[in-house]
Amino acid sequence: MSRIQSVLQALKGQGRKALIPYITAGDPHPDRTVELMHTLVEAGADIIELGVPFSDPMADGPVIQLACERALEHGTSLRQVLEMVKTFRSRDDKTAIVLMGYLNPVEAMGYEAFSDAAKAAGVDGVLTVDLPPEEAEDVAPLFAERGLDPIFLLAPTTTEDRIRAISQHSSGYIYYVSLKGVTGSAQLDVDDVAEKVSRIHALTSVPVGVGFGIRNAETAAAVGRVSDGVIVGSVLVDTIAKNQDDIEALKSSLVNLLKPMREALDELAS
Amino acid sequence: MSVKLTEEMLRALPDTRGHFGAYGGRFVSETLMDSLMQLETEYLKLRDNPEFQATFDKDLADYVGRPSPLYFAERLTRETGGAQIWLKREDLNHTGAHKVNNTIGQALLASFLGKKRVIAETGAGQHGVATATVCARLGLECHVFMGSEDVKRQSLNVYRMKLLGAEVHAVESGTKTLKDAMNEAMRDWVTNVDETFYIIGTVAGPHPYPMLVRDFQAVIGRETRRQSLEQAGRLPDALVACVGGGSNAIGLFYPFLTDESVAMYGVEAGGLGLSSGQHAAPLCAGRPGVLHGNRTYLMEDENGQIAGTHSVSAGLDYPGVGPEHSWLKDVGRAQYVSVTDDEALDGFRKLTRVEGIMPALESAHAVAYATKLAASMDKDQMVVINVSGRGDKDIHTIAQLDGIEI
Numbered sequence: 001m002s003r004i005q006s007v008l009q010a011l012k013g014q015g016r017k018a019l020i021p022y023i024t025a026g027d028p029h030p031d032r033t034v035e036l037m038h039t040l041v042e043a044g045a046d047i048i049e050l051g052v053p054f055s056d057p058m059a060d061g062p063v064i065q066l067a068c069e070r071a072l073e074h075g076t077s078l079r080q081v082l083e084m085v086k087t088f089r090s091r092d093d094k095t096a097i098v099l100m101g102y103l104n105p106v107e108a109m110g111y112e113a114f115s116d117a118a119k120a121a122g123v124d125g126v127l128t129v130d131l132p133p134e135e136a137e138d139v140a141p142l143f144a145e146r147g148l149d150p151i152f153l154l155a156p157t158t159t160e161d162r163i164r165a166i167s168q169h170s171s172g173y174i175y176y177v178s179l180k181g182v183t184g185s186a187q188l189d190v191d192d193v194a195e196k197v198s199r200i201h202a203l204t205s206v207p208v209g210v211g212f213g214i215r216n217a218e219t220a221a222a223v224g225r226v227s228d229g230v231i232v233g234s235v236l237v238d239t240i241a242k243n244q245d246d247i248e249a250l251k252s253s254l255v256n257l258l259k260p261m262r263e264a265l266d267e268l269a270s
Numbered sequence: 271m272s273v274k275l276t277e278e279m280l281r282a283l284p285d286t287r288g289h290f291g292a293y294g295g296r297f298v299s300e301t302l303m304d305s306l307m308q309l310e311t312e313y314l315k316l317r318d319n320p321e322f323q324a325t326f327d328k329d330l331a332d333y334v335g336r337p338s339p340l341y342f343a344e345r346l347t348r349e350t351g352g353a354q355i356w357l358k359r360e361d362l363n364h365t366g367a368h369k370v371n372n373t374i375g376q377a378l379l380a381s382f383l384g385k386k387r388v389i390a391e392t393g394a395g396q397h398g399v400a401t402a403t404v405c406a407r408l409g410l411e412c413h414v415f416m417g418s419e420d421v422k423r424q425s426l427n428v429y430r431m432k433l434l435g436a437e438v439h440a441v442e443s444g445t446k447t448l449k450d451a452m453n454e455a456m457r458d459w460v461t462n463v464d465e466t467f468y469i470i471g472t473v474a475g476p477h478p479y480p481m482l483v484r485d486f487q488a489v490i491g492r493e494t495r496r497q498s499l500e501q502a503g504r505l506p507d508a509l510v511a512c513v514g515g516g517s518n519a520i521g522l523f524y525p526f527l528t529d530e531s532v533a534m535y536g537v538e539a540g541g542l543g544l545s546s547g548q549h550a551a552p553l554c555a556g557r558p559g560v561l562h563g564n565r566t567y568l569m570e571d572e573n574g575q576i577a578g579t580h581s582v583s584a585g586l587d588y589p590g591v592g593p594e595h596s597w598l599k600d601v602g603r604a605q606y607v608s609v610t611d612d613e614a615l616d617g618f619r620k621l622t623r624v625e626g627i628m629p630a631l632e633s634a635h636a637v638a639y640a641t642k643l644a645a646s647m648d649k650d651q652m653v654v655i656n657v658s659g660r661g662d663k664d665i666h667t668i669a670q671l672d673g674i675e676i
C-alpha cells in the first residue's frame with residue numbers, strides 16, 4: 001500500500017478527513033520550502049501538495065501565478081524540488097507528498113528519469129494539471145512500477161463515463177475541482193459540491209479530495225463533511241506572499257489558517 | 271529525409287485523439303475536456319454538412335472578398351533575377367490578413383453551437399481584429415486577451431477592436447506577449463466554459479483546434495493551386511510562408527502536401543539571430559515539449575520553463591508552433607528556416623518599393639526568405655509567397671526604427 005493510501009485509510013478508520021495544504025516550492029525562497037513543509041505538518045497536514053513552479057500556469061489564478069514567478073526568479077527547478085522532498089523526508093516519513101504542476105518540466109527531464117528521481121526522493125503521488133489520462137499512457141506504467149500514485153482531476157463538467165474511466169486510472173485519491181475556474185476563485189457552492197462528490201463516490205471507491213475555493217474553517221468543514229479530504233491552496237500562498245520578508249510571521253500565519261481548519265474537520269468525527 | 275505523403279495518410283491525420291505522429295493531442299485541465307470533445311463532435315458533423323459549407327463559402331466570397339488574387343510580381347522577379355515570384359494576396363482580405371478565414375469559420379461554429387460569448391487571444395492584433403469583426407457582424411459578445419507589451423506595439427489594432435465593440439484585456443503576467451494572452455484566454459475559458467466559445471487564432475492549442483483552423487485556412491492553398499494551374503499553367507516549385515503559430519503556412523501548404531514536386535518553406539522569426547537566443551524559431555532551434563494543450567516544438571530552457579521570445583513582428587513572437595508543422599518537419603515534407611528582424615525589414619522595404627505592396631512584418635519574413643530562394647533558382651521555376659497580411663498595422667514600428675515620430 002502506498003503512503004497516500006495508508007494515510008487515508010488510517011484517517012478513515014478514525015472517521016477523520018484529510019487536510020491537504022498546497023504551497024509552491026521555492027516560494028518565497030527555495031531555502032525556506034522544507035521548513036514550511038514541516039510547519040504545515042505541525043499545523044495538521046496529512047498530505048502536502050507541493051507545487052512545481054512553471055512559467056505558464058494556465059490553470060492558476062493570480063495568487064499562484066505570482067508564487068510561480070517568485071520561485072522561478074530564484075531559479076527553482078524540478079530537480080531542486082525533488083531535493084527539497086528528499087531533505088524533508090530525512091525528518092518526516094509519515095506525511096504523504098504529492099507533486100503538483102504542469103507537464104512540460106517533467107517532459108524536459110524525461111519520464112523515466114523523473115519517475116526514478118521522484119521515487120528516490122520520497123514522493124508519493126504526482127498530479128499533472130494538463131495531463132488527462134488519455135495522454136498519460138506512456139508515463140502511467142512508469143509510475144505504477146515505482147508505486148507512485150497518479151492523481152487525476154475531475155471537474156464539474158466531467159461526464160459520468162469519464163468519471164468511471166478516470167477513476168480506473170487513478171490511485172491514492174482523485175482531486176475534484178469544486179468549481180469552473182482557476183485556483184483562487186472564491187464562489188464555492190457547497191450544495192453543488194456535495195451532490196457531485198456523492199455521485200463520484202457512487203461510481204468509484206478511490207477517495208475523493210476536493211479543492212478550489214476552500215478558504216477557512218467553515219468552508220473546510222462544509223466540504224469535509226461530504227468528501228475524504230480538503231485541499232487548501234491560494235489562501236496559504238497569499239499569506240506567504242504577504243509575509244515573505246518575515247519568516248516567523250509567515251509560519252505563524254500558516255498555522256493560524258490551518259489549525260482552525262484541522263479542528264473544524266476533526267469536529268466532524270465526533 | 272522525406273517521405274511521399276498520400277491522400278490516405280493525410281486523411282488519418284490527426285488521429286481520433288488529435289495526434290499528428292508524436293505531436294498534438296489534448297493536454298488541458300479536466301474542466302475543458304468535455305467542451306473540447308463536444309466541439310470535435312460538432313465540428314466533424316458540420317464539416318460534412320452542405321449547409322454549413324455553403325454558408326462558409328458564401329461568407330468568404332461576399333464578406334471577405336475571396337478568392338484573393340495570385341499576383342505575378344514581375345518587377346520583383348526581374349530585380350531578384352531568378353525564379354518567377356508570385357504573391358498570394360491574403361493582405362487584400364477584409365480586415366487585412368488571412369486571420370479572417372478562420373474567424374469566419376469558428377464564429378459560424380459558435381453560432382451553430384448556440385454560444386453567445388466569444389473570447390480570443392491576439393499577438394499582432396490581426397486575429398483580435400478579425401474576431402471582433404465577425405462578432406460585430408453576428409452580434410456576439412467579444413473579449414480579446416492581448417499581452418500588455420503587444421497592446422503598446424500594436425495600438426492601432428487595439429483601437430480598431432474597441433471600435434468594433436470588443437473588450438480588450440491587457441495581460442500583465444509572464445512575458446506580457448502572445449503566450450501569456452493565450453494563458454489568460456484559457457483561464458477565462460475554464461471560468462466561463464458553458465457559455466463561451468474560444469476562437470483560437472492559429473493552428474495551435476488542444477485538439478480539435480489545429481485541425482479545424484487548418485481546414486478553414488486551407489482555402490488559401492486550394493485557391494493557389496487552382497490559380498497556378500489557370501494563370502501559369504503549372505504548379506509552383508516552391509511555397510513560402512511565415513510561421514508564427516503556423517496557420518497561414520499550413521493553409522497554403524496543406525492542399526499541396528501530396529504534390530511531390532512542390533517544395534515548402536516555413537519561415538520562422540530569427541529575431542536578432544538564432545545564436546543570440548533572441549528569436550522565436552522553435553522549429554529551427556527548439557525541442558519538443560507540451561504547451562497550450564499540445565505537444566510540439568517549443569522554445570524552453572533545460573528545466574522545461576518556456577523561454578521568452580523576441581521578434582520585431584508581434585504576430586510571430588510565440589515560443590510554440592502548430593503540431594502539424596512539427597510533424598511535417600520530422601517527416602521532412604516541409605523545410606523550416608528563419609530570417610532575422612533586419613532581413614525581414616529589408617523584405618518589407620523591398621516589396622513596398624518594388625511592387626507597391628506593403629506587407630505585414632510577419633509576411634515580410636516570407637518575402638525576405640523567398641527572394642533569397644528565388645535568386646538561387648532557375649528563371650523557368652516558380653515560387654509563391656503567402657502575403658499573409660498588409661503592413662498598415664506596423665507603420666508605427668517601422669517609423670520608430672527609422673527614428674520618426676508619427
Ligand SMILES: Cc1ncc(COP(=O)(O)O)c(C=O)c1O
Nearest residue numbers: 396514515516517518585632659
Ligand atoms: C499578417 C500575419 N501573418 C502571420 C501571422 C502569424 O500567424 P500564423 O503563423 O498562424 O499564420 C500573423 C499573426 O498575428 C499575422 O497577423
